[in-house]
Amino acid sequence: MPAPASPGDRTGTPGVVDPRQLWLAPEGPRRGRRPAFSREAITAAAVELADAEGLDAVTMRAVAARVGAGVMSLYSYAPDKETLLELMVDHVGGGLLPAAPLTGDWRTDLKALAHAQRALMLRHPWLPGALTARRTLGPHTLAFLEHALAALRPLPLDGAAKLEVISLLTGFVASHVGHELTSAAAAGAPDRAAAEARYLATVAADGHHPELAAVLASPGRPLTPEATFSRFLDRLVDGLDTAPGTPADAPGGA
Known part of the structure; x- marks a missing residue:
């Protein structure tokens, strides 16, 4: 090496x-x-x-x-x-690259990469913080980048935009895993969670926060870490703009 x-x-x-x-x-x-x-x-x-x-x-x-x-x-x-x-x-x-080959469906492949990143960061809890100081691309990182760029090949984006998508994805995963780890550490203090719930219930009932009250009254969703991550990831990936003419096909697009 x-x-x-x-x-x-x-x-x-x-x-x-x-x-x-x-x-x-x-x-x-x-x-x-x-x-x-x-x-x-x-x-x-x-x-x-x-x-x-x-x-x-x-x-x-x-x-x-x-x-x-x-x-x-x-x-x-x-x-x-x-x-x-x-x-x-x-x-x-x-240990980052998924064992399965790319499917050709960029959404599926991009989400698989994000789940692989999350699993890696959970195995190495120091990694999300270390990535903020990351400055070079070693051989394993380059292999992941090559794989991610291949997954994005069907997208009508120019090269710079594809790199931005990969950066956005990695930043999202690192931030989310950091929140997961913090939440898991706080789970050992149930009194804190109960106090937070009582506080929000009081605020929602004061008549000055109707939008918050409506949100808190709405049906809940699965709150497991995996389910929450998947919902956020779906919103991120499915929200990428792939309309014809943008950005690679549009003059001056970025």
């Missing part, structure tokens, strides 16, 4: 990784005896640590302890936490 940049291979901007050095350069270290560990092992250890204890627990010292290496020896593979985070995100992305 390709190696991360050494401190001298970075772009010169703090916190910015040069993707060519990260993904295309041969794996380090560049001199000395062959190490007893690999970049793959370092990345896997960091992912295991983040899964178990959260992203804040991932430090170079903690990862080194997991692989049985000295801290300084890790810097030939990941010179800083930003580089390590890039490696971690792409590493877990290896």
